[in-house]
Amino acid sequence: MMPCIHCGACVPVCPKGLWPNQLYEALAQGDLARADALGLARCGACRACQDHCPSALPLTARFREGQGQVLRWTEAKARAAEDARQAGERYEAREARLQAAEAEALEAKRQRRAEAQRRAEARRPAKGGTDARRDAQRAALQRAMEKAQAEGREDDLARLTAALTALGDAS
Ligand code: SF4
Numbered sequence: 001m002m003p004c005i006h007c008g009a010c011v012p013v014c015p016k017g018l019w020p021n022q023l024y025e026a027l028a029q030g031d032l033a034r035a036d037a038l039g040l041a042r043c044g045a046c047r048a049c050q051d052h053c054p055s056a057l058p059l060t061a062r063f064r065e066g067q068g069q070v071l072r073w074t075e076a077k078a079r080a081a082e083d084a085r086q087a088g089e090r091y092e093a094r095e096a097r098l099q100a101a102e103a104e105a106l107e108a109k110r111q112r113r114a115e116a117q118r119r120a121e122a123r124r125p126a127k128g129g130t131d132a133r134r135d136a137q138r139a140a141l142q143r144a145m146e147k148a149q150a151e152g153r154e155d156d157l158a159r160l161t162a163a164l165t166a167l168g169d170a171s
């Protein structure tokens with residue numbers, strides 16, 4: 001078997017209009033993408049090119065073998081593209097889940113803060129209410145003092161006076 005001498009005898013005899021010499025070269029170089037682009041899939045393995053080749057190159061057998069290689073290569077490429085697409089989908093779904101979880105956590109935090117604030121407000125006594133309670137205590141003490149004074153209970157009077165003073169200091 002001689003190398004391709006580039007005589008071009010194989011080109012005009014191809015019923016599919018292919019360039020057998022270029023196809024053979026592409027396959028020899030392992031360039032499946034080029035062989036595919038040159039239309040290797042359309043080769044019908046008719047042997048016309050091989051029969052006219054002065055170098056007796058095994059063109060037909062090589063083209064059949066090449067078709068199988070290109071097919072597997074194309075399938076592998078499609079699988080890789082599908083894997084990449086699925087990986088992209090998984091990434092986007094994960095991002096969406098993370099964003100949703102983050103939004104949920106923020107909302108829960110906001111609600112906890114609002115609840116804490118609401119409880120603090122509920123615990124804080126109103127100023128008017130405190131004043132009214134002290135006024136009532138003061139009035140009660142004064143009534144008790146008047147009674148103690150009328151009944152001559154000096155000890156009670158002294159105690160009630162101290163309590164009234166303390167209440168006045170606290171206000
Ligand atoms: S074997 Fe293929 S490349 Fe060769 S002549 Fe036939 S169809 Fe064309």
Ligand code: SF4
Nearest residue numbers: 004005007008010053
């Ligand atoms: S006929 Fe054979 S030697 Fe001539 S170009 Fe085609 S493959 Fe090459």
